[in-house]
Amino acid sequence: MLDDFFIRALIAGLGVAIVTGPLGCFVVWRRLSYFGDTLAHSALLGVTLAYTMEFNIAFSVFIISSLIALTLIQLQKRTNLPGDALLGLLAHSSLAIGLVVIGFLSFIRFDIMGLLFGDILAVTVEDLLIIWIGGALILLVLKLIWKPLFASTVNYELAEAEGLNPDRAKAIFTILMAAIIAISIKMVGLLLITGMLIIPAAMARNISDSPIKMVTYSIIGGLLSVIIGLFTSLEFNTSSGPSIIAASLFLFILSLLNIKQSIKLKN
């Protein structure tokens, strides 16, 4: 069964969606979408590194994205530049360096489009293992830090005062972000990973009134986007990433109808 590339892509995509669901909610709540973008852009550098050193791609992306995240935290402490300027600086310079390095690697055949937008043909059985084992680890760690992370998202000082150690939770969450980008890069591509994090969560926000509901709907939305997106991708021969993101946008638009209805009900 795993011989079929489409089944492999489907299993990989569903695994990614289960993890991006809850992480995406935190990205929306903590306003981290540009942070996600920066990590994703820096992933290109990780990919080129993987090709040069013959590392595993996910592992190499994870290392580079974590390094970029730590650099960002240090820069925030040591400079007076605003956060968004620092994010832009890191995102574009790491993307540029990645592209320059690719130029030097002319002896390797590179599928740039596949890197940027995802390639379902490229998903191997090894990738499936990385996605599902890595994904399970990410969810496990997220469950462990849920209380301090959520409490400090609501109010940092409350969490700190009542002994929850929000700084540690934030640092661990940053690592989890690097990890999800690392395991999902082949499916969605590095330009669209943040979309996979944000759009299902944004859709879920429109139809939920509690944090747990939002996480649940976000996962369901992600799963549906992957299924719809991959079948369209197969049918029309489009890149997998854009097809999945387009499907999630479609679901988001549907969720807007729900808002209108509930506003009508209130009036």
Add this chain to the structure above:
Amino acid sequence: MNTNNNILVKLKNAGFRQNNKWLVKGVSLEVKKGKIVTLIGPNGSGKSTTAKIALGIYKTIDGEVEKYTSKIGYVPQKISIDWTLPIRVHDFMVLTENLSDEAINEALSLTGVIHLKNKNLGNLSGGEFQRVLLARAISKKPELLVLDEPVQGVDFTGEIALYELIKKISDTLDCGILLISHDLHTVMSATDHVICLNGHVCCSGTPIDVAKNNEYKALFGEQASQILSRYEHRHDHVHTIEGEIKKN
């Protein structure tokens, strides 16, 4: 028994500096089990800062903080909930600690907002939210309560009821309370120890001592020092039904 066992938090000559400006300096205080310590002082005198030093929110401080409990309930002065968070009162109650349904209901009933349990936090009025904040802080049965203007925005009758509740909580839970309040009436009547701040400790002691202190009078005016005498006056006699005044 060592009396130190009753101390929950102790500040030794503590201070906090931000952008080369001292927000508060040289504060020493201790909160013991079952006692209410109140911080008073004008705006910007470092009351909230002192509370945050005691709570460990500010870490790079001068002096020392010794904490002997980790069961802490906190009502911050300012808190804004982001509309991006779908969060109901019920979810907010279990924010820092998992609680049984009975504990949640009990705390919400005590502060009079049980009917709001399933409402979205963003839809509450200021006073309602303040009651929820207080309910959340007491629901986990803390050993130390830090209340920074806990009744701001609450209606007049509610204010009195909530202060009575706070006093009751300190007795029943035997917890220590660090209270910041503008209401001098309450401070002077229900507090064990008053600390008057103005960037540093102006004066401190029992309410009676503080009311007599000249620095206190200078800060709050002659009027303020009479609050206490009025309060005491209320208790040195009773009015009989016939209208006679009877000395205690």
